Amino acid sequence: MSDTPRDLEELRKRIDELDLDIMRLISERATCAQQVAEIKTERDPDAAFYRPEREAQVLRRIMALNQGPLDSEEMARLFREIMSACLALEQPIKVAYLGPEGTFTQQATLKHFGESAVSLPMAAIDEVFREVEAGAVNYGVVPVENSTEGVINHTLDSFMDSSLRISGEVVLRIHHHLLVGETTRRDKVSRIYSHPQSFAQCRKWLDAHFPHAERVPVSSNAEAARLVKTEWHSAAIAGDMAAKLYGLTRLAEKIEDRPDNSTRFLIIGSHEVPMSGEDKTSVVVAMRNQPGALHDLLEPFHRHQIDLTRLETRPSRSGVWNYVFFIDFKGHRDEPRVTAVLDEVRLRAAELKVLGSYPMGVL
Ligand SMILES: O=C(O)C(=O)C[C@]1(C(=O)O)C=C[C@@H](O)C=C1
Structure with a gap:
């Protein structure tokens, strides 16, 4: 395709037309979702609007039918957001997650529920359970196992005393970065903050690149990022969300020892979920x-x-x-x-x- 101004104009005109079509179709879809909500309420005034099994089926179908050029995961992510907005129109959903803001658990929450869900950070795993049990939120998100470091015992223990059910799972690829603030003297990093699990996941890299820096364990990666902001000789190991939240830059990217490092999170709620097929x-x-x-x-x-x-x-x-x-x-x-x-x-x-x-x- 040649890149003459004329072609460019024509293509942009076509994109404008398509955008209108897409907007019309999304609006029609949203109206259908509103009607689904009316039917649900007619049938049962306490009906659950969020239907995990249906969402999984919608996303799987999109991934199976997608023919590119966008890859199937990318396409499903777009539909994830459309469904999230449609659900918010039916009933805004509230989700508690293991905070603070900027943690991988927040990233998992957004990945699973989309940006239109209202997400609330909690200080501890038991608090996430308590908020859902008390009905203050519809769902909770907690980490349960990491491919490098194994199981998160606290989450398993919380299930022993709880009547809550698992209504979903989400797996997140965990990429850790070495983050520094604007004032950090990059050649003088003598202290590194992070969560103990993240230190464990980046142990070899740290031994090779920062053998003499003091490793200070803190309660979350996001807390590590917050501390670094004001210390010129410190760095943090954390993910993209924390970097963005505290305006830090990456001194080194993807420093986890295992490239397939991932964490599995569970969605906890009080409803049983019907079959989705998988x-x-x-x-x-x-x-x-x-x-x-x-x-x-x-x-x-x-x-x-x-x-x-x-x-x-x-x-x-x-x-x-x-x-x-x-x-x-x-x-x-x-x-x-x-x-x-x-x-x-x-x-x-x-x-x-x-x-x-x-x-x-x-x-
Ligand atoms: O099918 C439903 O039950 C809907 O409410 C519609 C819809 C959707 O947008 O596709 C929205 C929210 C639900 O979690 C599942 C699907």
């Missing part, structure tokens, strides 16, 4: 302390050919049994083979609690 179920099982307990627990999953995606053990806080297992597997609790397995496990276990069936992360 679902996961999370359960917590207490077994009596006897030989073969783990084998007894896992055997029915194997026999019914159910794929386990995660198995974690936590010490029980009750004296009656010693092992508590957190198990994630593919399938929805309403599927007959999953119901069959859960019935069998219930007979063998001291206690079984289904934490939720929910759509597998799409984006």
Whole structure:
């Protein structure tokens, strides 16, 4: 295609026309969503407007049908925002997340719910649980495991005492940067702030590039970024959101030791989620302390050919049994083979609690 002024003008004219078409179509879609909301309220005055299973289906369909040139994830992200705006028109959704602002959990919240959700930072994981339990917010977002550092025990422990359900998961690629402020003397960095998990994820890089800098652990990456703003000899390890929030620049990019470093977050709420077609179920099982307990627990999953995606053990806080297992597997609790397995496990276990069936992360 030649780049003469005439072609450029014609193309821009065409883009203007297309933008109008897109706007008309988005408005028509938003009107449909408003009508869906009316039907939901007619059927049940306490109906949930946010439907995770439907959102997952919409995004999967877009990804499957997309023919480029935009890649499928990019296209799905655009639709993520359109749906987020449509839902806000039905009912603005409030989401509590493990803060402060600028953390990866906030980034995960936006990735999952889109920019039109109202997101509220909380100081601790238990506070996120409490806000959802109290009904002050519709949903909560908490980290649960990191591919490099493993499970976040605090989140698992919070589930033991809570009646909340898991209604979704979101996986975020975690990229850490070494960030400095405007006044930082880049050749004189003698102190680095970050969250202990982030230090662990960047250990080799730090040993190679800043072996003598003091490593100061703080409560979050965003807090690290905040502190650096006023210290000329300090740097922070944090992500893009924190860098943007505190106006810091990257002295080094993507310094995580493993390029596939990612964190999985859970969406917690009080509603059960119907099947989406590609679902996961999370359960917590207490077994009596006897030989073969783990084998007894896992055997029915194997026999019914159910794929386990995660198995974690936590010490029980009750004296009656010693092992508590957190198990994630593919399938929805309403599927007959999953119901069959859960019935069998219930007979063998001291206690079984289904934490939720929910759509597998799409984006
Ligand atoms: O299908 C619905 O139930 C809707 O409310 C519509 C819609 C959408 O925009 O597609 C909006 C919000 C829901 O979370 C799911 C989907």
